[in-house]
Amino acid sequence: MKQAAIPDTLGGESFEEEAREGWLSWVSSVDHKKLGIMYLLGSFFFFLVGGILALLMRVQLAAPNNHFLSPQVYNQFFTMHGTTMVFLVLVPMLVGFATYMVPLMIGARDMAFPRLNALSFWVQIFGGLMLYFSFATSGVNGGAPAVGWFSYAPLSETAYSYGPGVNYWILGLLGIGVGTITAGINLIATIICLRAPGMSIRRVPLFVWMTMITAFLIVVVMPILNAGLVMLLIDRLLNAHFFRADSGGSAVLWQHVFWAFGHPEVYIMILPAFGIISEVIPVFSGKPIYGYDFVAASTLAIAFLSLAVWAHHMFAVGLGHAFDLFFAISSFAIAVPTGVKIFNWTATLYQGRIRFTTSMLFALGFLLMFTIGGLSGVAFAAVPIDWQMTDSYFVVAHIHYVLFGGTMFALFAGVYYWFPKISGRMLNERWGKVHFWLTLIGFNLTFMIQHVLGMLGMPRRVFTYPALPGWAEMNMASTIGAFVLAFSVLIFMVNIAISLRSGAVAGDNPWDAWTLEWATTSPPPPENFTHGVPPIRGRRPLWDLAHPDRTDEMMMKLVK
Amino acid sequence: MLVGKALIGLAMSGTYSANAFALAPASPQAAAISQLFVGTLIYLGAIFALVTFLVLYAIIRYRDRPGAPEARQNFGSRKLEIIWTVVPILSLIVLAGFTVRTMIVSDPPTANADPDLRIVAHQWWWEIYYMKTGVVTANEIHIPAGKRLLVEFRSADVIHDFWAPALGRKIDIVPGHPNRLWIEADQVGTYLGMCAEFCGNEHAWMRFLVIAEPPGQFAAWMKEQLAAPPSPTTADEQLGAKIYHESICTNCHVASVGPDLTHLASRRTLAAGALDNTPENLAAWLRDPDQFKPGSNMPNFELSDDKVRALVAYLETQK
Numbered sequence: 073m074k075q076a077a078i079p080d081t082l083g084g085e086s087f088e089e090e091a092r093e094g095w096l097s098w099v100s101s102v103d104h105k106k107l108g109i110m111y112l113l114g115s116f117f118f119f120l121v122g123g124i125l126a127l128l129m130r131v132q133l134a135a136p137n138n139h140f141l142s143p144q145v146y147n148q149f150f151t152m153h154g155t156t157m158v159f160l161v162l163v164p165m166l167v168g169f170a171t172y173m174v175p176l177m178i179g180a181r182d183m184a185f186p187r188l189n190a191l192s193f194w195v196q197i198f199g200g201l202m203l204y205f206s207f208a209t210s211g212v213n214g215g216a217p218a219v220g221w222f223s224y225a226p227l228s229e230t231a232y233s234y235g236p237g238v239n240y241w242i243l244g245l246l247g248i249g250v251g252t253i254t255a256g257i258n259l260i261a262t263i264i265c266l267r268a269p270g271m272s273i274r275r276v277p278l279f280v281w282m283t284m285i286t287a288f289l290i291v292v293v294m295p296i297l298n299a300g301l302v303m304l305l306i307d308r309l310l311n312a313h314f315f316r317a318d319s320g321g322s323a324v325l326w327q328h329v330f331w332a333f334g335h336p337e338v339y340i341m342i343l344p345a346f347g348i349i350s351e352v353i354p355v356f357s358g359k360p361i362y363g364y365d366f367v368a369a370s371t372l373a374i375a376f377l378s379l380a381v382w383a384h385h386m387f388a389v390g391l392g393h394a395f396d397l398f399f400a401i402s403s404f405a406i407a408v409p410t411g412v413k414i415f416n417w418t419a420t421l422y423q424g425r426i427r428f429t430t431s432m433l434f435a436l437g438f439l440l441m442f443t444i445g446g447l448s449g450v451a452f453a454a455v456p457i458d459w460q461m462t463d464s465y466f467v468v469a470h471i472h473y474v475l476f477g478g479t480m481f482a483l484f485a486g487v488y489y490w491f492p493k494i495s496g497r498m499l500n501e502r503w504g505k506v507h508f509w510l511t512l513i514g515f516n517l518t519f520m521i522q523h524v525l526g527m528l529g530m531p532r533r534v535f536t537y538p539a540l541p542g543w544a545e546m547n548m549a550s551t552i553g554a555f556v557l558a559f560s561v562l563i564f565m566v567n568i569a570i571s572l573r574s575g576a577v578a579g580d581n582p583w584d585a586w587t588l589e590w591a592t593t594s595p596p597p598p599e600n601f602t603h604g605v606p607p608i609r610g611r612r613p614l615w616d617l618a619h620p621d622r623t624d625e626m627m628m629k630l631v632k
Numbered sequence: 633m634l635v636g637k638a639l640i641g642l643a644m645s646g647t648y649s650a651n652a653f654a655l656a657p658a659s660p661q662a663a664a665i666s667q668l669f670v671g672t673l674i675y676l677g678a679i680f681a682l683v684t685f686l687v688l689y690a691i692i693r694y695r696d697r698p699g700a701p702e703a704r705q706n707f708g709s710r711k712l713e714i715i716w717t718v719v720p721i722l723s724l725i726v727l728a729g730f731t732v733r734t735m736i737v738s739d740p741p742t743a744n745a746d747p748d749l750r751i752v753a754h755q756w757w758w759e760i761y762y763m764k765t766g767v768v769t770a771n772e773i774h775i776p777a778g779k780r781l782l783v784e785f786r787s788a789d790v791i792h793d794f795w796a797p798a799l800g801r802k803i804d805i806v807p808g809h810p811n812r813l814w815i816e817a818d819q820v821g822t823y824l825g826m827c828a829e830f831c832g833n834e835h836a837w838m839r840f841l842v843i844a845e846p847p848g849q850f851a852a853w854m855k856e857q858l859a860a861p862p863s864p865t866t867a868d869e870q871l872g873a874k875i876y877h878e879s880i881c882t883n884c885h886v887a888s889v890g891p892d893l894t895h896l897a898s899r900r901t902l903a904a905g906a907l908d909n910t911p912e913n914l915a916a917w918l919r920d921p922d923q924f925k926p927g928s929n930m931p932n933f934e935l936s937d938d939k940v941r942a943l944v945a946y947l948e949t950q951k
Contacts, residue, residue: 142926143833220830225830226807227790232755317808323791324809357694358703366713388793388828389804390811393735400731404724408717414683415716416708421690423704428695436691443683454672454727456665456734459801460654463793463828525750529652529797531828534836538905540652540824627705 078601079266082184102186103598105192108172109494114197115165120561121204122156125149127558130518134551136539146535147218148237152203154221155241158337159248160200162479163576166344167192167255169486170283172494174259176589176596177277179268179605184261192255199247206240217241220533222334223304225315225326230308239308241278242301249298256290268588268601270608271486274368277587277611278361281368282347285375286340292379293336300329324389331382339378341475342442343371345482346413349435352485353417355585357424358610360624363416370409377406387458396455403453410446414439429583430504434485437512441477445470448523463533466526472519484511491571492578496594499575503567510560517553521546586612650825650841654718655795658844659816661800664737668730675727679682741802742812747784749773751816753792753805753827756834756928757891757904767857770891771904773815773825773842776850780816788888790832796825796842802827816842826905833927839905857895872946875939892931903928914946 098106128150132141141149171189175182183189206216213235219228228238267276278282303314304326313319315326344512354361361367383391385401417439426432448470452458461467484507490500525546530537581590589596591606591614601632606613610624655670657663665815681754694700751773752759760769775781785794787807794813803813817823827838845853864873876882876893884890899909907913916923918940921930935943 143836144927147830147835148834218832224791224829227830232790232832234803317806322808323806358696360707362706363708363713366708370904388802390809391808393739396735397732401728404728407724408720411720412713412717416710418683418686418690419708419712421687421694421704424690424694425696425700425703426691426694428691436687439687440680441682443680447680450676450724450727451669451672453729454668454734456731456738456801457669457672459738459803460665460669460797463795463802463830527654527797529654529795529824529826531795531826531835533830536836537699538839622705624705631707 073345077604078179078181078268081180081182081186082261082265102182102190103596104171104175104183104186104189105494105596107189108168108170111164111168111171111193114193114200115161118156118160118200119165122153122161123558123561124313125153125156127554129153130551130554132535133537135548136544139426141535143535144215144218145478147533148207148216150533151217151220151223154209155203155217155245156200157475158221158341159245160196160203162341162475162483163252163337164180164196165483166283166286166341166479167252167259169348169483169490170259170287170307170344171255172277173490173589174280174283175266175600176592177280178263178266178271179264179585179588179601179608180266181600183258184265184462185258188254188258192251192258194251195254196248196251199244199249199251201244202240202247206237206244209240210235211235211479222327222330224330225304225307225321225323226317228308228326229316231316232461239305242305242308246298246301249294250320252290252336253294253298254407254569256287256294259287260291263287266609268605271588275608275611277347278350278364278367279344279347281348282343282371285371286343289336289340289343289375289378293333293340296329297333297337299574300326300333300514303329316444324386324391327386327389328377328383331385332379335382335385336375336378338474339374341479343374345438345479346371348486348489349417349438351585351587352431352435352489353420355489355583356427356429356435357421358427358584359420360615361416362419363412364611366412367416370412373409374406377402377409381406384453384458385462387455388462393455394526400453400455404450407450409454414443414446430490430499430501430508431485431488431507431583433508434481434488434511438478438481438485441473441481441512441515445473445475445477461526463516463531464526465522465530465532468532469519469522469526472515472522476515476519481511484508489583490589492582493589493594493596495572496578497571497574497575498578498582499571500567503563503570507560507564507567507621510556514553514556514558514560518550518557521550521553525550581614586615588613643777643803650822650824651798652796652826652831655834656798657800658798658819658821658823659800660818661738661740661814661816664734665800668734671726671730675723681753698941710942720942726752740814741816745782747812748781749783751783752786752788752888753794753831753838753887754788755790755832756827756838756925757789758838758840759888759891762857765854765858767854768892769857769895770899771840771901772899773840774850774853775815775817775842775844776847777820777844779847780814783813783815785811785813791829792823792827792831792838793829795828796823796824796840799825799842802828815842817842820844820846820888834904834925837904837906837925837928839901841900846917851911853898856951858897861894861897864949868942868945869949870946871939872942872944875943876946880933893950895950897948903930911944911948914947915940918943 132138132146173498215235306312307314313321315321317323350361380402383402387396488499578594606617610616616623655666656664658887750761758771785805787805792805794803803811821844823842825840864870885893902909902917912913920932
């Protein structure tokens, strides 16, 4: 077999790992695979922390007028839960998969800028530690920030939050922001410059496509957040008044700045998840993705539109009907390319030969759970429905269907799919299936009922509630669901621990997948593709290799 | 335990049987939204049912099993792509049309009228001014049933949000950005409302009631609010009045830092919904506000039992 040589990192530097042993070999590493694993482990650690915060909140809400947590503590917990899950779990977990997989999938030696890659990771981690250090601040006003993950001014100004919590929140997010932006730049450069010969931009795996679009979104919108954070910090520490209405500033300005970042951020958290799904569903259906061009192009459409929908978070602010309507229409519009994806994934299943691996189960779970979240999002775009339901438990349910039912399900699909590649061993499928079903049941038990609570008038972010008819029972059900969910995570962890030691050996390509990461050993050697990559003449190089009589190229010609 | 009992009592008393259900509208505005909401849920539910059916059918029909045919290597269909792009666009245009119509009905223009009410949102209570009579009250909005009233909203501190789900849309109360909204109830009843934008410590206990009464009863209530409350007569009442007016209470309670208590005894709840307004609850609140609303701005003055009894006796006369 003739193998093509692959492009090196930009600048042609060689980053061969020095022969270090133990933890030093990790801390000093600039290898995209080690950094990818560290991203995944770091974000999983924060996932456990954020999850424990959520469990404590659910205990507090299990009964009306409960006194398990004080409002001060509860308010810190939901702020930290949201901030953690968005900035320290979902984004870095997706970046972690991208860091590990993108160079392998496009046939590159490493990321374009290996040292920058390490910087991104460590700055992000230190940002997270800075954020959590706020819990250690003492005194009456000490503790973590208690202003919600979008930290609305003027509540986040010193007049109403005089403790240092919000300062730590700002500095932590600035660190995380810098880490994420540099990771975005690195991914863009890698995907544009380091594709192996033959890997044209229309042949890259969809995960790579969606990672690239996400990286562009990161580079465009994270700086908006950083600017806003610095303005808030100047308000707080230097007594300026960007967001203080009492001295000429504007509280609405913060909302514009935050959501101009914040809504694209939602797509930053979901587009790479779409990418994972676009890898997993075809492989386990035994078919190429249905409508590659449309799935890729709809991603571009979503990314552009996502820059023009932010004020649908602000319909209740009272900015006028014309203003609301503009953002309603852009929000309706963004549902169309999202629907195109759902239909293409579904169509991929047809006439396939579907293998129900745990990874595929999570992908199918994603397909239905994310559809629920996406559809309730359409309801929110209808302005009067938003006027009723925003800031209620209906919105809590919506975001969790998108970010848990969507992104987390896709991440689990990705873990079960790529774990054999990363570790060299298979995850136990039986325990994987137990994990899946418990997750599906626990998730729906926790969040489905919250739609109803929202319609009954339960506002979000309340540390307790009066004993209204039915509220105690519904909240208790939600709390039980949260514990089922937590238990499923325990099973997942045990499965990982046991499979790492004694799982079946994976081999290079246990799933009969077609993209380049499966053309190397499991785990891949420290240096990628030292002997070059297989020839790339289509989107599925390993399919072409296995079926020289009916390569994708030949079959596509036949179709035309 | 005490708190638990107090709250159960409060729920039983009927205060919280008040309606806060977005799909049980009690005004034309809320009815329009409810109609759009139900219609949209049916539309979205149908889409979800379709996707679920397509997925379930596919995974059952095309599951891998012995003898299953090999997967067909097809790459897509331009025709289908166009169909599932255009059909959603058309249906969303219809939904956008209903959205615009509902916006106009559920939030009529407010520019050319003088407000009937001004509601000032504070951390963590509501101050209500009746602009035409000058009556000031707190956490309880009396309105005549069947009459539309224009409300102007202001914030005394951070962002709050006014939400009475049975009566219609919610609206943010943003410092430096006064908002206006028509409120109305077409049936006599009590409607539950609350702050819906996180506003700090006691956001959870920033509730209010909208009490829609027949016009005659509303007028009587207004007359009662306009009248001076009776003078204290018993020794306890007189002592209570002395404490209230001559020590620290009025520093806040007549300065809009805390709610005006002139007609406290006519209200149904204490501390913006944290407690039912009974003499026992009022006494418990005065002894230790943090037990019921931790972090609220009402200090614990460590009042002696005698003083608490006197204050309760006095405040209970303030109808």
